[in-house]
Amino acid sequence: MNITREYLGGITTSNTNLLNFLESIDKATIGIEVNPRTHMRGATAFWHLSPDLFEQHIFNINDLPLNKILRRSKSLKDVERSYRPIINLIKKVLKKETPDVILLNGTYYIPWMISIAAHELDIPIVLRYAGVLSRETRWSSPRARKIFLAMERSFRKRVYSYIFPSQITEEVVRKEVYKTAVHKAYVIPNSVNIPSDIEIRPPVDRCIAIVGRDTSIKNFEAFFKIHKILLRQKWKHEATFVTKPGSMKNIPKTINIMAPMRPEGLYEFYMSQGLIIAPSHFETFGNVPMEAACLGVPVLVSDQMGCAEVLRLAGLDNMVMSFDDLNAVAERVKKLCGQQIMPHQLNNLRKKLNLRLINEKILAVLKEAAAKG
Structure with missing residues (x-):
């Protein structure tokens, strides 16, 4: 799965909850992080995970800034050509690790790159929507918006099944992105992991x-x-x-x-x-x-x-x-x-929002996709 390290990011929270659950049932996971930063601190959100069950691969792309690539690209194909060296590196890792299924979070350029690599290796993909890219980028330039829409739509030919965190997400993707029915789609909300030892206190006024x-x-x-x-x-x-x-x-x-x-x-x-x-x-x-x-x-x-x-x-x-x-x-x-x-x-x-119930549902979707791969 693609992972991020931002504490305020919903993807990081959802992924951490899922990774904790998968570790508890002895399921091995590979985390792929493609990071545009020159310098970064360790991903402390994942340090508690057992190295026997979680392996992280980090690809640094600070020399391939997206904005610069978009400025010189006329189409999504041009963007793909620019990132082809990274896509090939991701393919090399996936070929070595041989995962049964890929879980992608979001449709931005990083999961998009991973989806191309996985598809070329015939690894089944489950796409969990985390933001609708065409809506998130509506403040971009007209050319960038056109490329991002093409990027989001391109997932359709590679994805086996979808997880939508809400019904409104499924409706927006169906009506605005694909403009047709989305098959193999499951609505599963994000889980919330509240430690059992936290004492609930009355809210503070004002x-x-x-x-x-x-x-x-x-x-x-x-x-x-x-x-x-x-x-x-x-x-x-x-x-x-x-x-x-x-x-x-x-x-x-x-x-x-x-x-x-x-x-x-x-x-x-x-x-x-x-x-x-x-x-x-x-x-x-x-x-x-x-x-x-x-x-x-x-x-x-x-x-x-x-x-x-x-x-x-x-x-x-x-x-x-x-x-x-x-x-x-x-x-x-x-x-x-x-x-x-x-x-x-x-x-x-x-x-x-029960953590165990939601992660069991996600695992069932992943198992189904892996069985069809």
Whole structure:
């Protein structure tokens, strides 16, 4: 599977949960990391895994920056030619390791490269959607958007089966990307791994926060505007943004900025808040609000996020709304902040996101694909 090391990335969280589960049942896994950085620290998220069951291969492509390649490329074929040396290296590793099946997370250029290598070796591929590339890149240049759409659509000829973290993701891919039915598709939400020894505490009043990496689709500007509306209304509160320092330049000075932290630190942070806000234009799921909600902290998410489906099923409809009218959102913020999630609602939520159950479902999809390979 392709792996990443970003603490605030949903792919890293989902992969770590799955890798922990696979290790617990003695399933060996190969992690492929293609990294554009010149320098990087060790991937501590995976250090606890047994070397007998997990092997990591890192391919450094800092000399092949995507933006530079896109500028000189007229088509997806041109991009493929530029990355062919890396694709061949990935093929060499896969040929040596002989995996039964490849699990790819997302449709960006790194899983795209791995998909080409695996397909050329006739290794069955399961694609787990993590972001819809054509939506994530809609702020790119017209030529780049055309290439990214072609990249996303190209998976169809190589993938055996799909895992969608939400129904809205399946609908968007079917209607906007492929424009036809997606066969061998399974809707399986991302799991949430809350340590059993964490004591649930009452949410803190008048503290709101947002967590995530700076990408346009996350719509962080909406959080800034909501914060300003609340200030104008004299609703005293503390607003915090957990993100990579220096990633955004238009953050209001009245908002606290915190650097990314390990999962254990994030859990403590969630429980120090009264409301976690997620205003994304679109997300295939949304791990952050689900982690917070499973700790008993109220959330307010956009109705264009996959996790909204889980909240509704858990009886938490009031935590889902459109972010088109930010004045209405600000009113909902005031109502939800510090509100406790009822025990039966929390129980419903945790059952829907049960780590063991979800990973068993993913394993079943992987086994089916491996058997057909």
